[in-house]
Amino acid sequence: MRDQRLWTWHLLAGLVILVFLGLHMGIMHLDVLLGIFNPKDPHPVAWANVVERAKLGFFTVSYIVLLGAALFHGLYGLRNILFELGLGAAAKKGLNVTLTVGGLVLFVFGSWAAWAAGALAKTL
Amino acid sequence: MTAPANVTFRIRRFDPATQQEPTWEDFTLPYTAGMTxxxxxxxxxxxxxxxxxxxSSCRMGVCGSCGMFINGHPRLACNTQVTELGTELVTVAPLPNFDxxxxxxxxxxxxxxAHAALMPHIIREDTAEMQEPTGEYFQSPHELEQFLQFTYCIKCGCCMAACPTVATDPAYSGPMPLAQSHRYNADSRDGGFASRKRVLATEQGPWKCHYAGECSQACPKGVDPARAIQLMKRQLVFDYLKLYKQPCPSKVVAKVTTITRRPDVPEAPAKTI
Structure with missing residues (x-):
């Protein structure tokens, strides 16, 4: 049942990425027109706008969800590619453990970075 | 292409008892009309x-015995006219992806x-009815359409030879077994989805299919295994999300006995066995 579960989550992670990619495009490329998320400066990556967005819990959560979805989606895809090299059972198991541990480490580090940026922004 | 005077067959020969590596051997024959x-x-x-x-067996594209790698494509030797290849050199090798x-x-x-592991047969709980039928399992024309094209598979192996995933992943069941599994999952008379899922939800299932579509291109019977595999993926994803509920297998209905033969339709010949 594991492959059925992983594939389904792979698809769901793809959908999450699609939604957040749309949000990213809206904020970075359309918001010059809309001005919702960039209240301080017309340019989306201006320091004042970045700080303003980082103060919002919505963005902190968004960064963490996107990070999790992108890591899972990408690492599962990488796993499938590497499995097609004709690996033995031991190598497959080792690869599963490596990718899972690596993914979790990156997720924890990235989540901490997103949370810390939000906390820092609130002090500015 | 106009018919050539002679055709050269370049055939890959290999006898594992006496050879380490396959060799190629050429044979030139005079072309005869309709030569396959x-x-x-x-x-x-x-x-x-x-x-x-x-x-080979039937010589008419029915038995699926003569699948070969002809001029770089998996084909049935009996169904391939020499003239349709457009060349006077016909290379013939065994199907790739097999020993x-x-x-x-x-x-x-x-x-x-792999085919047998995916239980390609009707699975129902009323085994007594299946052994000794008292009627017929009802199936509408629409329900038949859901799987009909997959029943045309002759298990020749051409799709397996064309599949890039079969070439690289020995755990993958391949297009023929998966398409045949879907053929029964999609059959309204069947109730075996849960049994097949025990295999399909694992590494042997459809997950490694890249949707290259080569299997459907190669199939000499026009079956579309790539479509079956994508439909199967959708079914399994919905099943994981608890959005798929297999309908109850169709009910037994009494055999129709009230229909009278039209006067212009002759009777069927008497049974011989």
Whole structure:
């Protein structure tokens, strides 16, 4: 049942990425027109706008969800590619453990970075 | 292409008992009208190389025995006219992605093992009715359409030979077994989805399919295994999300006995067995 579960989550992670990619495009490329998320400066990556967005819990959560979805989606895809090299059972198991541990480490580090940026922004 | 005067068959030969590596051997034959690749192989065996080995049976694209790698594509030798290849040189090799037993004979056992593991038969709880039918399982024309094209598969192995995933991943069941599994999952008379899912939800299932579509291109019977695999993926994803509920297998209905034959339709011949 594991492959059925992983594939389904792979698809769901793809959908999450699609939604957040749309949000990213809206904020970075359309918001010059809309001005919702960039209240301080017309340019989306201006320091004042970045700080303003980082103060919002919505963005902190968004960064963490996107990070999790992108890591899972990408690492599962990488796993499938590497499995097609004709690996033995031991190598497959080792690869599963490596990718899972690596993914979790990156997720924890990235989540901490997103949370810390939000906390820092609130002090500015 | 206009018919050539002569056709050269370049055939890959391999006898594991005496050879380490396959070799190529050329045979030139005069072209005869309507010559198929299988006709050429027969002529070569009769006149030049009695030891040449291949599988064939029906000679009419029905049995699926003579799948071969002809001019770089998996095809049925009996169904391939020499003129349709557009060249006077016909290269013939055994189907890729299989071990070779000898010359043009591939070892198809792994394919049929994967096929059997996916339970390609009707599974129902009313086994007594299946053994001793008292009526017929009802099936509407629409329900029949859901799987009909997949029943045309002749298990020739051409799709397996064309599949890039089968070439690289020995755990993957391959297009033929998966398409045949879907054929029964999609059959309204069947109730075996849960049983098949125990295999399909694992590494043997459809997950490694890249949707290259080569299997559907190669199929000599026009079956679309790539479509079956994508439908199967959708079914399994919905099942994981608890959005798929297999309908109850169709009910038994009494055999129709009230229909009278139209006067212009002759009776069927008497049974011979």
């Amino acid at each position: 690749v299988l006709d050429g192989l027969r002529k070569i065996k009769e006149t030049a190389s009695p030891s040449l080995a291949w599988r 070779i037993i000898r010359d043009l004979v591939p070892e198809l056992r792994p394919m049929f093992d």
